[in-house]
Structures are given as structure tokens and as C-alpha cells.
Amino acid sequence: xxxxxxxxxxxxxxxGEAIRxxxxxxxxxxxxxxxxxxVRAEMNIAKxxxxxxxxxxxxxxxxxxxxxxxxxxxxxDAFPQPLEKHLPKLVKxxxxxxxxxxxxxxxAEPKPKTSPMVSLPKQPSVRxxxxxEIDYKDLNDWVKQRIKVINSGKQLVARTFIYRKNRYTGKYxxxxxxxxx
Numbered sequence: 001x002x003x004x005x006x007x008x009x010x011x012x013x014x015x016g017e018a019i020r021x022x023x024x025x026x027x028x029x030x031x032x033x034x035x036x037x038x039v040r041a042e043m044n045i046a047k048x049x050x051x052x053x054x055x056x057x058x059x060x061x062x063x064x065x066x067x068x069x070x071x072x073x074x075x076x077d078a079f080p081q082p083l084e085k086h087l088p089k090l091v092k093x094x095x096x097x098x099x100x101x102x103x104x105x106x107x108a109e110p111k112p113k114t115s116p117m118v119s120l121p122k123q124p125s126v127r128x129x130x131x132x133e134i135d136y137k138d139l140n141d142w143v144k145q146r147i148k149v150i151n152s153g154k155q156l157v158a159r160t161f162i163y164r165k166n167r168y169t170g171k172y173x174x175x176x177x178x179x180x181x
Contacts, residue, residue, distance in 0.1 A: 019045045020170040024094060027055045034065050043069035052097060133171045
């Protein structure tokens with residue numbers, strides 16, 4: 001039962017969005033969870049979005065149908081009962097994950113030292129009418145750079161793109177607007 005959503009909303013849509021906005025997905029794993037189509041759908045969203053998945057086993061049982069979606073995640077064993085005796089360690093593990101420094105990213109190519117007011121970064125090629133995935137941070141940086149150009153008093157000539165958030169993947173996409181569509 002969900003008491004914080006108004007009546008009539010699409011629960012599955014809200015649940016999917018909540019999973020996509022999460023940093024960690026905690027799966028309470030049991031025989032019933034392994035058989036649940038809803039749990040498989042939720043795990044699939046978490047895996048697709050590359051959200052950290054923590055399978056918490058409350059029974060001495062290994063996954064069958066969920067094995068692929070759990071992947072290489074280490075199990076947190078919360079058995080034998082009572083479950084409450086395992087919770088302090090689980091909370092500590094989650095806190096460690098949330099507060100650990102992010103692993104270093106691969107070395108990026110050095111950016112040329114040009115003024116963002118004069119030269120804007122080259123955007124990946126996009127063919128008219130073709131949806132291409134974009135990173136939210138890249139989109140945010142792209143907009144900020146164009147605002148700087150406009151605020152400097154210069155005119156900005158740009159191609160027109162259509163942006164959307166793919167409702168199935170949750171990823172941002174764009175396509176070049178074509179005449180008449």
C-alpha cells in the first residue's frame with residue numbers, strides 16, 4: 001500500500017521513476033521475490049540504469065529467475081531470523097556505499113583552451129529525424145554555454161533540436177528537427 005501518492009496515479013510509472021532516481025536498489029530476496037514478475041521488472045530498471053543493487057537474502061536460497069539481473073552483486077545475508085539483528089550492519093554497508101568517494105574516471109582528453117564565448121564544443125553528429133541519447137550533464141553544460149554566449153551580447157546561430165526523455169529507458173535523447181517535422 002502506498003499512502004503518499006494521490007489516488008488515480010499510475011503506480012507502475014511512479015515506481016519506475018522512483019527507481020531511476022535512486023542511487024541504491026535494495027532487493028529483499030526470497031523464494032517469492034524470485035518468482036515475481038514485478039520484482040524482475042523493477043530489477044531490470046535498476047540494472048539498466050546501472051543503479052547499485054544490493055540483494056538481501058532473508059532465506060538460505062540462491063536466485064534462479066533473478067540470477068541474471070542480480071549479476072555480480074554480493075549478497076547481504078540476513079538470516080537466520082530475526083531480521084532485525086542484521087539491520088545495523090546493512091545500514092552501515094549502505095552508508096559506506098553512499099559516502100565512499102567515486103572511483104576515478106578514465107583520463108579524459110585535454111580540452112583545448114578556447115573561450116566558451118567564441119567557440120562552442122563540437123556536438124556529436126546527428127542525422128535529421130534520428131533520436132540520439134545524450135547525457136543530462138552534457139545537456140546542462142550545453143545550455144549553460146549557450147546562455148553565456150547570448151549574455152555576452154553575441155548572436156547565436158544554431159541548429160534546432162527536439163529533446164525528450166525516453167519513457168522506457170529514462171535517458172535523455174535529441175534529434176535534429178527537420179522541415180515539416
